[in-house]
Amino acid sequence: MVNLNSLGCFVVHIAFITSLSFSTSQSHINEIGNDITNNALFIFGDSTVDSGNNNFIDTIPENKADYKPYGQNGVFHEPTGRFSDGRVITDFIAEYAKLPLLPPFLEPCIDYSNGVNFASGGAGVLAETNQGLVIDLPTQLRNFEEVRKSLSEKLGEQKANEFISEAVYFISIGSNDYMSGYLGNPKMQEKYNPEQYVGIVIGNLTQAIQTLYEKGARKFGFLSLSPLGCLPALRAANPDEATKGGCFGAASSLALAHNNALSNVLISLNQVFKGFMYSNSNFYDWLQDKIKNPTNYGFKDGINACCGTGPYGGIYTCGGTKEIKEYNLCDNVEEFLWWDSFHPTEKIHEQFAKALWNGPSSLVGPYNLERLFNNDIKSMTIADVVDVPEIDHGY
Numbered sequence: 001m002v003n004l005n006s007l008g009c010f011v012v013h014i015a016f017i018t019s020l021s022f023s024t025s026q027s028h029i030n031e032i033g034n035d036i037t038n039n040a041l042f043i044f045g046d047s048t049v050d051s052g053n054n055n056f057i058d059t060i061p062e063n064k065a066d067y068k069p070y071g072q073n074g075v076f077h078e079p080t081g082r083f084s085d086g087r088v089i090t091d092f093i094a095e096y097a098k099l100p101l102l103p104p105f106l107e108p109c110i111d112y113s114n115g116v117n118f119a120s121g122g123a124g125v126l127a128e129t130n131q132g133l134v135i136d137l138p139t140q141l142r143n144f145e146e147v148r149k150s151l152s153e154k155l156g157e158q159k160a161n162e163f164i165s166e167a168v169y170f171i172s173i174g175s176n177d178y179m180s181g182y183l184g185n186p187k188m189q190e191k192y193n194p195e196q197y198v199g200i201v202i203g204n205l206t207q208a209i210q211t212l213y214e215k216g217a218r219k220f221g222f223l224s225l226s227p228l229g230c231l232p233a234l235r236a237a238n239p240d241e242a243t244k245g246g247c248f249g250a251a252s253s254l255a256l257a258h259n260n261a262l263s264n265v266l267i268s269l270n271q272v273f274k275g276f277m278y279s280n281s282n283f284y285d286w287l288q289d290k291i292k293n294p295t296n297y298g299f300k301d302g303i304n305a306c307c308g309t310g311p312y313g314g315i316y317t318c319g320g321t322k323e324i325k326e327y328n329l330c331d332n333v334e335e336f337l338w339w340d341s342f343h344p345t346e347k348i349h350e351q352f353a354k355a356l357w358n359g360p361s362s363l364v365g366p367y368n369l370e371r372l373f374n375n376d377i378k379s380m381t382i383a384d385v386v387d388v389p390e391i392d393h394g395y
């Protein structure tokens with residue numbers, strides 16, 4: 001996970017300073033300082049929100065999306081590392097918040113003045129999930145700390161704290177803990193029953209939220225887990241004879257249990273963390289409805305992947321860079337909910353981003369993202385951060 005381009009970045013930086021020999025560090029501060037009246041968005045998570053961090057790490061092709069036909073639609077027309085035919089949910093959220101696309105943290109020479117994306121395809125809440133092949137959540141948090149320090153150096157402690165507390169922290173993670181981390185890992189299943197395992201994932205996720213809060217984060221957005229058993233890959237792998245061809249029940253149950261536990265944790269954090277504001281979502285029911293009734297929402301197919309092989313396109317081959325080189329690609333991706341065996345299409349990302357932005361309280365709450373971004377909490381100071389009480393992790 002070495003960023004080979006950091007040297008190049010250094011050289012560019014020197015050249016910039018030389019060409020503007022009279023530019024002082026003061027003017028640099030003002031430049032960024034002006035920007036902090038704008039919103040900022042920090043993104044943590046997995047392939048649902050990765051904007052290209054995995055392009056920069058050593059991993060297996062399953063954890064990459066920097067080859068065709070990823071990114072073939074929408075605004076990019078080329079692979080970017082997003083696990084989608086186009087944009088992902090946080091790209092739309094950034095657009096609605098009048099922010100530029102947030103660059104991946106590992107991209108060289110990026111500027112943090114609008115936030116940054118730390119997410120990594122395949123990552124889980126637990127460090128054990130796909131260990132060594134992803135940027136796990138604890139590492140994503142350490143990367144955030146690096147950004148925080150760099151902002152403090154550039155802006156000064158007080159301005160940086162203001163910036164950190166005004167920003168929105170969007171977290172979309174957990175699916176991989178249940179899919180490869182648990183259902184695909186017999187050792188974990190021997191060690192923990194499903195309920196205990198959900199408790200451990202939620203316990204670690206709660207600690208991550210607490211870590212961000214202690215560093216000054218106040219506004220949080222969460223994408224809850226989808227009905228995991230209905231992903232084409234899991235539908236194809238459903239071992240239950242009674243529901244053959246249907247969704248893999250054990251996977252969806254884990255997702256539901258996770259979502260319920262997370263809702264409870266957020267309710268209690270809201271009571272004990274001063275100034276804590278959050279937006280949670282019901283992605284599970286929202287997507288389940290589209291899977292069952294695709295035609296009501298402008299789709300034709302809620303079951304099969306546009307890009308993949310085998311039953312439901314559930315064999316994860318999209319792009320032909322993985323073990324199996326042959327794959328099918330649909331002609332009209334707009335008709336599909338699922339882009340590949342694990343990931344929804346840009347159209348789904350866009351529709352749910354809209355729902356999170358200003359949707360009804362049945363889908364998003366207690367704040368929707370629009371209110372979260374527009375809520376002014378400048379009066380909060382870092383002093384409010386120091387005493388973090390013991391919290392009940394809700395399980």
Ligand SMILES: *[C@@H]1O[C@H](CO)[C@@H](O)[C@H](O)[C@H]1NC(C)=O
Nearest residue numbers: 126127128199200201203204
């Ligand atoms: C975090 O996960 C580890 C396993 O990686 C587990 O042993 C630990 O109990 C979890 N922490 C909490 C607070 O649940």
